[in-house]
Amino acid sequence: MLQIASEFPLLSCEQCARAMMQWLTANQIQGKISKLKTKRRGEAFISSDRFDPNQSITENGTHYGVEVLGQVFDNLSTVGLTRQDWLQDFHCPSESFTIEEIDFT
Incomplete structure (x- = not known):
């Protein structure tokens, strides 16, 4: 998982999640995708404590x-x-935020 995560830059979270899911599925490891979304329509700015608070991820x-x-x-x-x-x-x-979780195996 760590190696896959390191291959995807900022703004590539969906592609990263898909790659992780494919690897886990191929190795028959159970997991879930978590989709975090702002509740307000049109609110596109999300920051992370792991980055600059003035930069949207x-x-x-x-x-x-x-x-x-x-x-x-x-x-x-x-x-x-x-x-x-x-x-x-x-x-x-x-x-x-709203959170949607999708199980996969």
Whole structure:
């Protein structure tokens, strides 16, 4: 997971999540995709505590991660975070998000 995450730059979270999902599926490892989205329509700015707070990590108000074995991975770092830490890492002007989770094997 860490090697896959390191291959995807900022603004490539969806592609990174797909690559992780494909690798996990090929290796028969269960996981889930977490889709974090701002609640307010038109609110596209999401920042991460792992980056400059004045820089958006997305262009469309949506960010993806992959949870496996209790850790969530994304393209922002090569370190997995607990689900709670991952969710608390993100901010938007309204501080209101929705989360959609999709299981896969």
